[in-house]
Amino acid sequence: MKQLALLGAGGHGKVVADIALVSGWDGVSFFDDAWPERSKNGPWAVVGNGAMLIARLREFQGVIVSIGDCAIRWSKHLEIRATGGELVSVVHPSATISRYASLVVGSVVMAGVVVNVDCHIGQAAIINTGATIDHDCWLADGVHICPGAHLSGNIRVGHYSTVGVGVAVKQGITIGNQATIGAGAVVVNHVDDGVIVVGNPARKLR
């Protein structure tokens, strides 16, 4: 029986659990620092907090951090990695990932995603429902590509950056570290580290 532990019992965690159960995992257990106040996450029980997960890691064949916030997800991912936990990625069966793309541990790829040839997706990334990543894109650790975002070819997305729902990014663009692309933006110029951009064409909000 393959059992997956998930750290982070929110809405995003529910989607990750649902994907795990249609992609080869037999059972899922949620852990969250809001336990015991948070005792349920949709149809699943929350069975302990983060420290309890670390104490029980050997009971699970895999573990994934299912927290939407990129910086928190990355720091929890590092914590678990340091304990030797078996970090895994979870991929929905309807996602299409080129055999010539690489997906590193701790990431989730949701339903309907397409990742094309020669792409790299780092650790602890979220490639959310229906997003497309075209050829030669390089996505750093901890990124979140939100539902329905479309990245053309040869795009770089830096550490813990978020590309919002429904965004389109022109080919060859570099998005810096910890940047945020607002929902629905059309990105035609490079985006610096730490900047939030919105609109069409995307311009700096702050």
Ligand SMILES: CC(C)(COP(=O)(O)OP(=O)(O)OC[C@H]1O[C@@H](n2cnc3c(N)ncnc32)[C@H](O)[C@@H]1OP(=O)(O)O)[C@@H](O)C(=O)NCCC(=O)NCCS
């Ligand atoms: C861009 C974003 C991060 C800004 O959030 P914020 O800092 O809280 O900004 P505010 O809501 O205070 O809005 C500030 C201004 O930017 C505008 N704005 C906010 N988001 C915008 C967007 N996506 N496109 C265009 N304008 C936007 C607001 O209308 C407001 O304009 P005003 O000052 O003229 O009234 C956020 O709105 C956003 O789009 N996040 C991505 C959400 C997403 O994709 N979620 C998917 C989860 S799976």
